[in-house]
Amino acid sequence: MQEMSTAGVRQASSTVGVGAILLSLLLPVLSGCGNKVDGATDEQLTALFADRTPMSRTETEEPRINRRTLDCVRLIGGLDDAVYKDAPAEMLGALRTDCRRGLQERLNDAARNPVGITLADLESSKAGERVTGLHGRLEQVYRAAAETRLAAQRAEQERQAREASERRARDFEDRRQAVQQGLEQVEGVMAEIAPACTENVTAREQAIATNARNRYRWSLPYPCGEANLRSIRAQTDRVRTELGRLAPDAATRPGALSALPQLYGNDPQELRGRLAQIRSQTIEMRAAAP
Numbered sequence: 026m027q028e029m030s031t032a033g034v035r036q037a038s039s040t041v042g043v044g045a046i047l048l049s050l051l052l053p054v055l056s057g058c059g060n061k062v063d064g065a066t067d068e069q070l071t072a073l074f075a076d077r078t079p080m081s082r083t084e085t086e087e088p089r090i091n092r093r094t095l096d097c098v099r100l101i102g103g104l105d106d107a108v109y110k111d112a113p114a115e116m117l118g119a120l121r122t123d124c125r126r127g128l129q130e131r132l133n134d135a136a137r138n139p140v141g142i143t144l145a146d147l148e149s150s151k152a153g154e155r156v157t158g159l160h161g162r163l164e165q166v167y168r169a170a171a172e173t174r175l176a177a178q179r180a181e182q183e184r185q186a187r188e189a190s191e192r193r194a195r196d197f198e199d200r201r202q203a204v205q206q207g208l209e210q211v212e213g214v215m216a217e218i219a220p221a222c223t224e225n226v227t228a229r230e231q232a233i234a235t236n237a238r239n240r241y242r243w244s245l246p247y248p249c250g251e252a253n254l255r256s257i258r259a260q261t262d263r264v265r266t267e268l269g270r271l272a273p274d275a276a277t278r279p280g281a282l283s284a285l286p287q288l289y290g291n292d293p294q295e296l297r298g299r300l301a302q303i304r305s306q307t308i309e310m311r312a313a314a315p
Contacts (some may be wrong), residue, residue, distance in 0.1 A: 061142045062152040070159050073137045074098070087167045090160040094131075097124030101144070102153025190277060197276035200285055201268070208264050210293035214300060215257055221303045222249035228310040235314040243310055246303045248296075257291055264288055 062070070074095075075088035099105045101124055109117055125144055132138050146152055225246065232239040248257060267286040275281055 060149055060152060061140055061146045062149070062155055065140050065142065067159055067162075069140055070156065071163065073131055073142065074156055074159070075163060087163070087170045089163055089167050090156065093127070095157065095160050097128055098147055098156045099153045100124055101128065101147045102150050102156075103148070104150055104153040104157070193281065194276040197281045197285075200282055201271070204264065204285055204288070205268060207288050207293060208261055208268070211257070211288055211291050211296060212261055214293055214296040215254075215261070218248065218296065218300050218303065219254060221300060221307070222246075222254065225249055225303050225307045225310070228307045228314070231314040232310040239310070239313055242313075243306055246306055247299060249303060260288065260291060 065073075071088050071090075075090045077085040077088050079085050096105070100109070100121060109120075112120075128147065129144060132142060132144065226249070229239075229243055229245075232243070248254060264286040271284070272278070275284060278284070
């Protein structure tokens, strides 16, 4: 009996030893059979489930997990069973199939899924909770970045508007000064033309007195003549008055440039040419009446 007992102990010890060896061999396999979502980093899950919307040829928005992808992960993981409890089985089955198909396309992309997550890994409430939490964090980052971009866009728009306003103000002031200078030049030339016209009329009368035929040799040059001189004076008075009436903020108002008065048909250079003609004619008439 003692020998049989000893043999039994030896056999039991042998069995325990074999079991320990088998367990040590299986542990790495069993550990590899865990849920791969648990071992994935947030960056890896973002690459798998999130998408980026292009903003330009070189820039994209921050990654977001779209609502359909999130809903499918939650459906497959059983997190939303209460939401779908009244849905017909046929419809729910079709929805699950459609979700599996869409998720499988992502899982098949090795660039997105280097850790090898499978649909089976997603059939876990913890996987659904992990992706849901990631979705919330990504949305916070996205909204913060969107607000930053919006603030930058507003600042840029305000800068452009400010520069445009300053440019309009400069253009307006340049034009206003040009009108002011033109007015002063016209008034300066007219201050010489008026007496030159008087001298011209006197010389013409003297030439006619010397020879009646001289009446037809010279006509009254422009702008001599009371009507012409009065018209030009009226225009310069109008322009001066309108310049004085311009509001302080006139440059910022719509159609500001069109509000500036104009010296229509009275160019200072042209009037100087007229003055030279008047004086030349006067000299010629004086020569005809010695």
